[in-house]
Amino acid sequence: MAGCDLQHQLESMECHFNWELDCSPSSLQKLQRDLEDRLRCGCNWMRHVYNDLGYVLHVQGLKDEALEILIKGQTYIKTETTYHGDCSLLMNQANMAWVYYHKGELEKSQACLEEVARLQKEFPTPEGSQMHPVLIAQKGWTLMKFENSPKRCAIECFKMALTGNPEKKNLHKGLALAMEKSYTKEDFKGNPGLQREVIDQLKKARDKYKNEDVCLGALYLVNSLACGDMCEEALDEANKLADKLIASGEISGLSNLLYLLMARLKNFDKAIEVTEKMLEMFPQSTRVKRNLANCLKRKAFLLPKESEERLPLLKRSSDLSKDMNPTTVKDSLDLAKLHACAGDNDAAEHQYKSLLDREEQLTDAEKQLVLLRYGDYYMFHHKSPNLSVESFMRAVNIPAEHRHTCIKRLVHIVRYGSHERCEEICSFLLNLLCESCRDIGELFLRK
Template identity: 30%
Template sequence: MEDVDQETCTWPVHYYNLLSYIHQALGSSTEALMNLNKAESVIQEQGTEEAGVRLQVNKANLAWVYFHLGEMEKSKEYLEEVERLQRMHPAPPGCTLHPEVSGEKGWTLVKFDLSKKCQAIDYFKMALKAQPDRKEWHKGLARVMTMEFAQSQFTPEQTVEQLKIAHEKDPNSLLLHAHYLLKLSEKTEKEKGQKKVSSENIEREMQDLLERTLETGNLEGLHIILRYYTKEIYFDKALQIAERVQEKFPSSVLASKLLANSYKWKVYNMEGSEEKEIFARKAIKLYEEAVRHNPHSYKVKIALASMYRYVNNRERSHEIYQQLLSEIKDFSPERQQHIYYNYAFHLFDCRQYEESIKYHMKVAKIPSDSVDKQKSIKILQNIVRKGRSRHCEEILLILERINISD
């Protein structure tokens, strides 16, 4: 819920649709219906042909909620209304779906379905084919192209170009602007020639963006700004920024979490055990607070577990992982892979090498493709090449089953 706000959504109807989806997933149908009714009110106020198309999405969502409530007649009525609206507002020639529908599908997959993010790319491209100037679809495609899974599908030039288009169409989006500058800086790093001038310009723009973030209180792009400073300059600069933001917005959960992340990366990249412990304790305090605020945040729990290692409290790290493992069936396949992958490293750190291998094997066995799966597969391939583990034969069978050669 904390990740869905009106700043990160492309338009009010999209915001209410996402809130409705979340409430329904949490079992609160009343709240879901209330948000869908708000979405419909916004659509009706438009009074344009586009409103009739957007109602297709709204009515289909209402049919879905009533279906889950067991009110089949109402669900059927809304589905019939969707069919009527589709006849009134058919998809453009060459499109299987109306761009309003395919674009909404794309945004929903980006926000909630990790396993189908590749499909989101297709939906946004489909929407842009019919509406090439629509900023919402350019923004959606740009966002999904910056995600880790998509890095192998696009060249840096393609990603930067799409971010540039999206930023030009929505210059007020601090998140898009931050993504654009970060990707541009990464591209510039690999190029020769005017690298110094380009880097200085990017740094100046990023500093301006930081000041806008502090001035407006809109923190949606802050994590990208911090990532830039972590990569481009040094960790202390990112840490100073995070502390400055947290000082200005002390009640912001996001600001506290990002400060904790900055402490974490400082710990990972510094020498000297005493100093590491000081920063690790600072991170732990903030992460514990974040977990109290949102006990379902598995990534925060993993980060918290990693910090306890640096204060010589592996028992607490182990407790956190055991809790996550006890709830593993509640997570999506990709999140299961992420938990198993990090737990494998925790076990390796505890010198439980064979147990660590077992969890990399668990990651590889899960059908969904992910960055964590690719990393675990590489580790398993190296283990087979060395030939020292008693699990080598089992690993070979797993790799063969998923069509990976050693």
């Protein structure tokens, strides 16, 4: 009975465990690596990092490691004598109570809840609010980090937090980032004024920071350029942001700046130059290494295959990626492709086979993506058409999101008409169709 009462108390707490955070296993691994990188290299929101990382470790079954991080977070937060530091301790203690509960240490869990109750009395929720503004804001920041969590709820979190703290610049930044991350091109098509709202909020937040925040400055330019604004001054502004980033001695804003330089301004040399300087400052940072590998790869893929510059860029990119010891399926596949493009087929083959060897640990979507990429490798790099067909057929039999792409690969082979297994492939594809559709399907394949 006491255990049930304890669980009921835990479920009423505002913390990560009760916010329905959702993330795929591979994305959790990537998030863990990024959060650990921020602990090593430092950032402006360490209180959040400890809470986020503690939850991420727990979700992956690493309960002892999660507790260790949360205890370190507790120590760190207590060294901050600010009002916000004490409020952050509320979430830290609620998360810790959950971890102790799952470890079966109910007395320690109850002790954490008693500390939460004490802090709630010391820092009561303002009248008319359902939740303390600091906790609302922390919930907003947290929702933005988890892959499948409702990003638009983060927008509402920051709006609610701003009602009590309208001048707080980090809340304006949170709202701007939540809006920028939540809305898509499809949203903008249906509501032409929405993108202007996002740009206006980015500008408002940027001005709150006196144009010194690189992340906000880069995203403001990215969205302005998408609307046809600031085209003439964009390059100069981007160069100023790059100088500010290097002078700041912080990594925050790097990925946003690189997106501006590469995706919008097509200035790959400047992107590489900035990231090389950041790597000199943070030689152990996985985020900087990943960004530099991406810059080198993207520049290489734009060069003609016969370019002498292309191969060294791909080799350096693959070396950086390998040095990071990729753990996610996507990162491992990207590394395999880099090896193949750099002409190292043995390394590419090893990477693909190591993924297939742990097939049982992959989700259907991940398994299908591995087989699709493996088939592409055999088709375009290894020139083994039979093996590519086998891989595509296996992928088609998995009911996941890349199935249509795999079918298109096989249809292309049939319609090209030179493969010795065209009849077999055609029959395989027709068997996927319902009986009434097979005649139409056969006509389509034979065209």
